[in-house]
Amino acid sequence: MLHKKELDRKILLNPGPATTSQRVKEAQLVSDICPREEEFGQVMHDICDGILKVGNGLETHRVSLFGASGTGAMEACLVSAIGKNDHALIITNGAYGIRMKAICDGYGLKNSSLFEFGDYPEPAKIREALSSGKYTHLIMVHHETSTGMMDPLEEVAQICQDAGVKYIVDAMSSYGAYPIDLAALHIDYLFSSSNKCIHGMAGLSFVVFHKDRTDELKENGTGFYFDVYKQWDNLQKKNQLRFTPPVQTSYAFLEAIKEHEEEGLENRWKRYQANWQKLYDGFKELGFTFFLPEDQQSKILLAINLDKPGLDFNHFHDYLYDNGITIYPGVIPESKTFRVAVIGELYEEDMDYVMDKVKTYFQ
Numbered sequence: 257m258l259h260k261k262e263l264d265r266k267i268l269l270n271p272g273p274a275t276t277s278q279r280v281k282e283a284q285l286v287s288d289i290c291p292r293e294e295e296f297g298q299v300m301h302d303i304c305d306g307i308l309k310v311g312n313g314l315e316t317h318r319v320s321l322f323g324a325s326g327t328g329a330m331e332a333c334l335v336s337a338i339g340k341n342d343h344a345l346i347i348t349n350g351a352y353g354i355r356m357k358a359i360c361d362g363y364g365l366k367n368s369s370l371f372e373f374g375d376y377p378e379p380a381k382i383r384e385a386l387s388s389g390k391y392t393h394l395i396m397v398h399h400e401t402s403t404g405m406m407d408p409l410e411e412v413a414q415i416c417q418d419a420g421v422k423y424i425v426d427a428m429s430s431y432g433a434y435p436i437d438l439a440a441l442h443i444d445y446l447f448s449s450s451n452k453c454i455h456g457m458a459g460l461s462f463v464v465f466h467k468d469r470t471d472e473l474k475e476n477g478t479g480f481y482f483d484v485y486k487q488w489d490n491l492q493k494k495n496q497l498r499f500t501p502p503v504q505t506s507y508a509f510l511e512a513i514k515e516h517e518e519e520g521l522e523n524r525w526k527r528y529q530a531n532w533q534k535l536y537d538g539f540k541e542l543g544f545t546f547f548l549p550e551d552q553q554s555k556i557l558l559a560i561n562l563d564k565p566g567l568d569f570n571h572f573h574d575y576l577y578d579n580g581i582t583i584y585p586g587v588i589p590e591s592k593t594f595r596v597a598v599i600g601e602l603y604e605e606d607m608d609y610v611m612d613k614v615k616t617y618f619q
Protein backbone atom coordinates (compact mmCIF):
# COMPACT_ATOMS: atom_id res chain seq x y z
CA MET A 257 0.00 0.00 0.00
CA LEU A 258 1.30 3.45 -0.87
CA HIS A 259 1.37 6.11 1.81
CA LYS A 260 1.05 9.59 0.43
CA LYS A 261 3.28 12.02 2.25
CA GLU A 262 1.83 15.48 2.67
CA LEU A 263 4.53 18.03 1.94
CA ASP A 264 4.69 21.69 2.92
CA ARG A 265 4.72 23.86 -0.16
CA LYS A 266 7.89 25.95 -0.32
CA ILE A 267 8.41 29.07 -2.40
CA LEU A 268 11.89 28.83 -3.88
CA LEU A 269 13.08 32.15 -5.25
CA ASN A 270 16.56 30.77 -5.88
CA PRO A 271 17.07 30.23 -9.62
CA GLY A 272 16.55 26.48 -9.59
CA PRO A 273 16.26 23.79 -8.42
CA ALA A 274 12.82 25.29 -8.51
CA THR A 275 9.48 24.88 -6.78
CA THR A 276 7.89 21.84 -8.41
CA SER A 277 4.30 20.66 -8.53
CA GLN A 278 2.95 17.80 -6.44
CA ARG A 279 2.38 15.97 -9.73
CA VAL A 280 6.07 16.15 -10.68
CA LYS A 281 7.15 15.12 -7.18
CA GLU A 282 4.81 12.12 -7.25
CA ALA A 283 6.05 11.04 -10.68
CA GLN A 284 9.27 9.98 -8.97
CA LEU A 285 7.42 7.25 -7.12
CA VAL A 286 7.67 4.43 -9.63
CA SER A 287 8.31 0.71 -9.44
CA ASP A 288 11.98 -0.18 -9.49
CA ILE A 289 13.19 -0.62 -13.02
CA CYS A 290 16.52 -1.37 -14.65
CA PRO A 291 17.33 1.55 -16.95
CA ARG A 292 18.51 -0.90 -19.63
CA GLU A 293 14.92 -2.07 -20.17
CA GLU A 294 13.19 -1.03 -23.38
CA GLU A 295 10.39 0.61 -21.42
CA PHE A 296 12.86 2.97 -19.82
CA GLY A 297 14.58 3.64 -23.15
CA GLN A 298 11.24 4.98 -24.33
CA VAL A 299 11.18 7.39 -21.38
CA MET A 300 14.58 8.74 -22.49
CA HIS A 301 13.39 9.13 -26.10
CA ASP A 302 10.20 10.88 -24.97
CA ILE A 303 12.25 13.27 -22.85
CA CYS A 304 14.46 14.10 -25.85
CA ASP A 305 11.44 14.74 -28.08
CA GLY A 306 9.85 16.87 -25.39
CA ILE A 307 13.00 18.96 -25.01
CA LEU A 308 13.11 19.57 -28.76
CA LYS A 309 9.43 20.50 -28.91
CA VAL A 310 10.02 23.19 -26.30
CA GLY A 311 12.38 24.93 -28.75
CA ASN A 312 10.80 23.99 -32.09
CA GLY A 313 13.77 21.78 -32.90
CA LEU A 314 12.15 18.41 -33.66
CA GLU A 315 12.99 18.56 -37.36
CA THR A 316 16.36 20.23 -37.13
CA HIS A 317 18.04 19.31 -33.85
CA ARG A 318 19.12 16.37 -31.69
CA VAL A 319 19.57 15.88 -27.94
CA SER A 320 22.15 14.26 -25.69
CA LEU A 321 21.11 13.59 -22.11
CA PHE A 322 23.51 13.41 -19.18
CA GLY A 323 23.02 12.39 -15.60
CA ALA A 324 24.65 15.57 -14.29
CA SER A 325 23.98 19.08 -13.10
CA GLY A 326 23.85 21.87 -15.67
CA THR A 327 27.59 22.34 -15.51
CA GLY A 328 27.93 18.76 -16.77
CA ALA A 329 26.01 19.63 -19.94
CA MET A 330 28.09 22.80 -20.25
CA GLU A 331 31.33 20.83 -20.02
CA ALA A 332 30.03 18.12 -22.37
CA CYS A 333 29.03 20.68 -24.96
CA LEU A 334 32.29 22.61 -24.92
CA VAL A 335 34.58 19.61 -24.91
CA SER A 336 32.57 17.93 -27.70
CA ALA A 337 31.91 20.92 -29.94
CA ILE A 338 35.28 22.67 -29.95
CA GLY A 339 38.02 20.92 -31.85
CA LYS A 340 41.79 21.27 -31.50
CA ASN A 341 42.07 23.65 -34.46
CA ASP A 342 39.15 25.82 -33.36
CA HIS A 343 39.17 29.16 -31.57
CA ALA A 344 36.16 30.16 -29.49
CA LEU A 345 35.15 33.66 -28.48
CA ILE A 346 33.42 33.63 -25.10
CA ILE A 347 31.17 36.41 -23.83
CA THR A 348 32.36 36.72 -20.24
CA ASN A 349 29.87 39.21 -18.86
CA GLY A 350 28.90 37.15 -15.83
CA ALA A 351 29.69 34.15 -13.65
CA TYR A 352 28.59 31.53 -16.18
CA GLY A 353 30.48 32.97 -19.14
CA ILE A 354 33.52 33.02 -16.86
CA ARG A 355 32.85 29.40 -15.89
CA MET A 356 32.83 28.40 -19.56
CA LYS A 357 36.17 30.10 -20.03
CA ALA A 358 37.53 28.14 -17.07
CA ILE A 359 36.33 24.88 -18.65
CA CYS A 360 37.89 25.74 -22.02
CA ASP A 361 41.15 26.71 -20.32
CA GLY A 362 41.11 23.51 -18.30
CA TYR A 363 40.79 21.38 -21.43
CA GLY A 364 43.28 23.48 -23.38
CA LEU A 365 40.60 24.61 -25.86
CA LYS A 366 41.75 27.78 -27.58
CA ASN A 367 39.59 30.71 -26.55
CA SER A 368 39.44 34.47 -26.12
CA SER A 369 36.99 36.47 -24.06
CA LEU A 370 34.98 39.61 -24.63
CA PHE A 371 33.27 41.88 -22.04
CA GLU A 372 33.60 42.20 -18.28
CA PHE A 373 31.29 41.11 -15.47
CA GLY A 374 28.04 43.09 -15.69
CA ASP A 375 28.64 44.51 -19.20
CA TYR A 376 25.83 44.37 -21.71
CA PRO A 377 27.18 42.40 -24.70
CA GLU A 378 26.68 45.01 -27.39
CA PRO A 379 25.97 43.17 -30.65
CA ALA A 380 28.04 45.68 -32.65
CA LYS A 381 31.12 44.79 -30.63
CA ILE A 382 30.51 41.08 -31.18
CA ARG A 383 30.10 41.67 -34.91
CA GLU A 384 33.33 43.61 -34.97
CA ALA A 385 35.21 40.88 -33.07
CA LEU A 386 33.91 38.14 -35.37
CA SER A 387 34.82 40.15 -38.47
CA SER A 388 38.49 39.41 -37.69
CA GLY A 389 37.86 35.92 -39.10
CA LYS A 390 39.83 34.39 -36.20
CA TYR A 391 36.96 32.64 -34.49
CA THR A 392 35.14 29.40 -35.22
CA HIS A 393 32.65 29.51 -32.29
CA LEU A 394 30.85 32.21 -30.33
CA ILE A 395 29.77 31.21 -26.83
CA MET A 396 27.19 33.21 -24.91
CA VAL A 397 24.92 32.75 -21.91
CA HIS A 398 21.37 33.67 -22.84
CA HIS A 399 20.14 34.55 -19.36
CA GLU A 400 23.11 35.40 -17.13
CA THR A 401 21.72 34.12 -13.86
CA SER A 402 24.43 35.88 -11.85
CA THR A 403 23.15 39.35 -12.80
CA GLY A 404 19.68 38.70 -14.25
CA MET A 405 20.72 40.06 -17.62
CA MET A 406 19.01 38.84 -20.79
CA ASP A 407 21.67 38.77 -23.47
CA PRO A 408 20.67 39.46 -27.10
CA LEU A 409 20.13 35.88 -28.28
CA GLU A 410 18.49 36.63 -31.62
CA GLU A 411 20.78 39.44 -32.73
CA VAL A 412 23.87 37.41 -31.91
CA ALA A 413 22.40 34.41 -33.78
CA GLN A 414 22.19 36.57 -36.91
CA ILE A 415 25.71 37.91 -36.41
CA CYS A 416 27.07 34.35 -36.09
CA GLN A 417 25.27 33.27 -39.24
CA ASP A 418 26.57 36.28 -41.17
CA ALA A 419 30.11 35.57 -39.98
CA GLY A 420 29.90 31.80 -40.54
CA VAL A 421 30.71 31.19 -36.87
CA LYS A 422 29.06 28.42 -34.82
CA TYR A 423 26.84 29.55 -32.00
CA ILE A 424 26.90 27.90 -28.55
CA VAL A 425 24.23 29.05 -26.11
CA ASP A 426 23.97 28.43 -22.39
CA ALA A 427 20.20 28.60 -21.95
CA MET A 428 20.27 26.99 -18.52
CA SER A 429 17.90 29.45 -16.90
CA SER A 430 15.81 30.50 -19.91
CA TYR A 431 15.00 27.36 -21.93
CA GLY A 432 11.36 26.51 -21.30
CA ALA A 433 10.45 30.06 -20.25
CA TYR A 434 11.68 32.48 -22.90
CA PRO A 435 10.56 31.45 -26.42
CA ILE A 436 13.64 30.14 -28.22
CA ASP A 437 13.21 28.94 -31.80
CA LEU A 438 16.15 26.61 -32.37
CA ALA A 439 15.31 26.11 -36.04
CA ALA A 440 14.65 29.73 -36.97
CA LEU A 441 17.74 30.98 -35.14
CA HIS A 442 19.82 28.11 -36.47
CA ILE A 443 21.39 27.58 -33.05
CA ASP A 444 24.27 25.11 -33.36
CA TYR A 445 24.47 24.10 -29.69
CA LEU A 446 22.39 24.87 -26.62
CA PHE A 447 22.35 23.35 -23.17
CA SER A 448 20.14 23.44 -20.11
CA SER A 449 18.94 21.19 -17.29
CA SER A 450 15.90 19.46 -15.85
CA ASN A 451 15.54 21.61 -12.77
CA LYS A 452 15.21 25.12 -14.18
CA CYS A 453 12.40 26.50 -16.37
CA ILE A 454 10.96 23.08 -17.26
CA HIS A 455 10.38 22.51 -13.52
CA GLY A 456 11.73 18.98 -13.08
CA MET A 457 13.99 17.58 -10.36
CA ALA A 458 17.73 18.15 -10.35
CA GLY A 459 19.96 15.47 -11.88
CA LEU A 460 19.52 15.50 -15.66
CA SER A 461 21.04 17.96 -18.07
CA PHE A 462 21.01 18.09 -21.83
CA VAL A 463 22.86 19.35 -24.87
CA VAL A 464 20.80 20.19 -27.96
CA PHE A 465 22.74 20.27 -31.22
CA HIS A 466 21.88 21.00 -34.82
CA LYS A 467 21.78 17.88 -37.02
CA ASP A 468 24.41 19.48 -39.24
CA ARG A 469 26.86 19.39 -36.34
CA THR A 470 26.68 15.61 -35.86
CA ASP A 471 29.80 14.74 -37.87
CA GLU A 472 32.04 17.24 -36.18
CA LEU A 473 30.83 16.15 -32.76
CA LYS A 474 31.86 12.65 -33.68
CA GLU A 475 35.26 13.89 -34.71
CA ASN A 476 35.95 16.42 -31.96
CA GLY A 477 34.72 14.70 -28.80
CA THR A 478 37.56 14.16 -26.37
CA GLY A 479 35.56 13.69 -23.16
CA PHE A 480 34.93 10.19 -21.83
CA TYR A 481 31.70 10.52 -19.86
CA PHE A 482 30.98 13.91 -21.40
CA ASP A 483 30.90 12.98 -25.08
CA VAL A 484 27.82 14.43 -26.77
CA TYR A 485 28.02 12.31 -29.91
CA LYS A 486 28.55 8.99 -28.14
CA GLN A 487 25.80 9.72 -25.68
CA TRP A 488 23.31 10.51 -28.45
CA ASP A 489 24.44 7.63 -30.67
CA ASN A 490 24.16 5.09 -27.87
CA LEU A 491 20.55 6.05 -27.17
CA GLN A 492 19.68 5.75 -30.88
CA LYS A 493 21.35 2.39 -31.39
CA LYS A 494 21.00 0.69 -28.01
CA ASN A 495 17.94 2.45 -26.62
CA GLN A 496 19.76 3.35 -23.40
CA LEU A 497 22.24 5.87 -22.05
CA ARG A 498 25.86 4.76 -21.80
CA PHE A 499 25.98 5.10 -18.03
CA THR A 500 23.46 4.93 -15.20
CA PRO A 501 20.87 7.68 -15.54
CA PRO A 502 18.95 9.17 -12.59
CA VAL A 503 15.92 6.90 -13.02
CA GLN A 504 13.35 8.60 -10.78
CA THR A 505 14.47 12.08 -11.85
CA SER A 506 13.86 11.01 -15.45
CA TYR A 507 10.24 10.06 -14.74
CA ALA A 508 9.72 13.35 -12.96
CA PHE A 509 11.30 15.25 -15.85
CA LEU A 510 8.99 13.60 -18.35
CA GLU A 511 6.03 14.60 -16.19
CA ALA A 512 7.37 18.16 -16.00
CA ILE A 513 7.63 18.21 -19.79
CA LYS A 514 3.98 17.11 -20.05
CA GLU A 515 3.02 19.81 -17.59
CA HIS A 516 4.98 22.33 -19.67
CA GLU A 517 3.15 21.24 -22.82
CA GLU A 518 -0.21 21.60 -21.09
CA GLU A 519 0.54 25.10 -19.84
CA GLY A 520 2.16 26.13 -23.11
CA LEU A 521 5.36 28.09 -23.39
CA GLU A 522 3.61 31.39 -24.09
CA ASN A 523 1.56 31.10 -20.92
CA ARG A 524 4.55 30.09 -18.85
CA TRP A 525 6.52 33.03 -20.15
CA LYS A 526 3.63 35.39 -19.37
CA ARG A 527 3.37 33.97 -15.87
CA TYR A 528 7.10 34.43 -15.25
CA GLN A 529 7.02 38.01 -16.46
CA ALA A 530 3.96 38.88 -14.35
CA ASN A 531 5.53 37.28 -11.25
CA TRP A 532 8.79 39.11 -11.86
CA GLN A 533 6.95 42.43 -12.23
CA LYS A 534 5.26 41.91 -8.87
CA LEU A 535 8.64 41.43 -7.18
CA TYR A 536 10.19 44.34 -9.07
CA ASP A 537 7.36 46.73 -8.15
CA GLY A 538 7.17 45.46 -4.58
CA PHE A 539 10.88 45.82 -3.82
CA LYS A 540 11.00 49.18 -5.60
CA GLU A 541 8.15 50.46 -3.47
CA LEU A 542 10.16 49.50 -0.39
CA GLY A 543 13.03 51.69 -1.61
CA PHE A 544 15.28 48.97 -3.05
CA THR A 545 17.37 49.60 -6.15
CA PHE A 546 18.53 47.05 -8.71
CA PHE A 547 21.88 46.02 -10.15
CA LEU A 548 20.71 46.31 -13.77
CA PRO A 549 18.79 48.97 -15.67
CA GLU A 550 15.24 47.91 -16.52
CA ASP A 551 15.85 47.37 -20.25
CA GLN A 552 18.48 44.69 -19.54
CA GLN A 553 16.37 42.75 -17.05
CA SER A 554 15.53 39.16 -17.95
CA LYS A 555 12.15 39.16 -16.17
CA ILE A 556 13.26 35.82 -14.77
CA LEU A 557 15.63 36.94 -12.02
CA LEU A 558 16.25 40.17 -10.18
CA ALA A 559 19.57 41.13 -8.59
CA ILE A 560 18.69 43.58 -5.82
CA ASN A 561 21.25 45.91 -4.28
CA LEU A 562 21.86 45.12 -0.64
CA ASP A 563 22.33 48.74 0.31
CA LYS A 564 19.59 49.34 2.85
CA PRO A 565 21.23 50.61 6.04
CA GLY A 566 21.33 47.91 8.69
CA LEU A 567 20.01 45.14 6.42
CA ASP A 568 21.72 41.84 7.13
CA PHE A 569 21.17 39.29 4.34
CA ASN A 570 21.45 36.23 6.57
CA HIS A 571 18.94 37.56 9.06
CA PHE A 572 16.54 38.52 6.26
CA HIS A 573 17.03 35.11 4.61
CA ASP A 574 16.35 33.24 7.83
CA TYR A 575 13.18 35.21 8.53
CA LEU A 576 11.83 34.44 5.05
CA TYR A 577 13.01 30.83 5.24
CA ASP A 578 11.02 30.37 8.44
CA ASN A 579 8.02 31.56 6.43
CA GLY A 580 8.58 29.03 3.64
CA ILE A 581 10.37 31.41 1.25
CA THR A 582 13.95 30.96 0.01
CA ILE A 583 15.98 33.90 -1.32
CA TYR A 584 19.45 33.65 -2.80
CA PRO A 585 22.73 35.46 -2.14
CA GLY A 586 24.42 37.55 -4.81
CA VAL A 587 27.64 36.64 -6.63
CA ILE A 588 28.53 39.89 -8.35
CA PRO A 589 32.12 40.88 -7.53
CA GLU A 590 32.51 44.20 -5.75
CA SER A 591 28.74 44.63 -5.43
CA LYS A 592 26.52 43.67 -2.56
CA THR A 593 23.38 42.10 -3.96
CA PHE A 594 20.90 39.33 -3.32
CA ARG A 595 18.73 37.55 -5.86
CA VAL A 596 15.14 36.48 -6.33
CA ALA A 597 13.99 34.42 -9.31
CA VAL A 598 10.56 33.38 -10.52
CA ILE A 599 11.62 30.03 -12.01
CA GLY A 600 9.22 27.29 -10.90
CA GLU A 601 5.64 26.43 -10.16
CA LEU A 602 4.90 29.86 -8.74
CA TYR A 603 1.84 32.02 -9.15
CA GLU A 604 0.62 35.55 -8.54
CA GLU A 605 -0.67 34.69 -5.07
CA ASP A 606 2.80 33.36 -4.15
CA MET A 607 4.33 36.70 -5.12
CA ASP A 608 1.70 38.52 -3.05
CA TYR A 609 2.54 36.29 -0.10
CA VAL A 610 6.28 36.95 -0.57
CA MET A 611 5.86 40.73 -0.72
CA ASP A 612 3.54 40.63 2.26
CA LYS A 613 6.21 38.84 4.33
CA VAL A 614 8.95 41.16 3.05
CA LYS A 615 6.89 44.22 3.98
CA THR A 616 6.20 42.80 7.44
CA TYR A 617 9.94 42.27 7.92
CA PHE A 618 10.72 45.90 7.17
CA GLN A 619 7.91 47.21 9.32
Ligand SMILES: Cc1ncc(COP(=O)(O)O)c(C=O)c1O
Nearest residue numbers: 325326327352399401426428429
Ligand atom coordinates in the same frame (compact mmCIF):
# COMPACT_ATOMS: atom_id res chain seq x y z
C1 LIG B 1 23.29 30.25 -16.81
C2 LIG B 1 23.74 29.07 -16.01
N1 LIG B 1 24.67 28.25 -16.52
C3 LIG B 1 25.11 27.19 -15.84
C4 LIG B 1 24.63 26.88 -14.58
C5 LIG B 1 25.16 25.69 -13.85
O1 LIG B 1 24.17 24.79 -13.52
P1 LIG B 1 24.37 23.77 -12.30
O2 LIG B 1 24.42 24.59 -11.05
O3 LIG B 1 23.14 22.92 -12.39
O4 LIG B 1 25.61 23.02 -12.54
C6 LIG B 1 23.67 27.71 -14.00
C7 LIG B 1 23.16 27.44 -12.65
O5 LIG B 1 22.38 28.16 -12.09
C8 LIG B 1 23.21 28.83 -14.73
O6 LIG B 1 22.29 29.64 -14.22
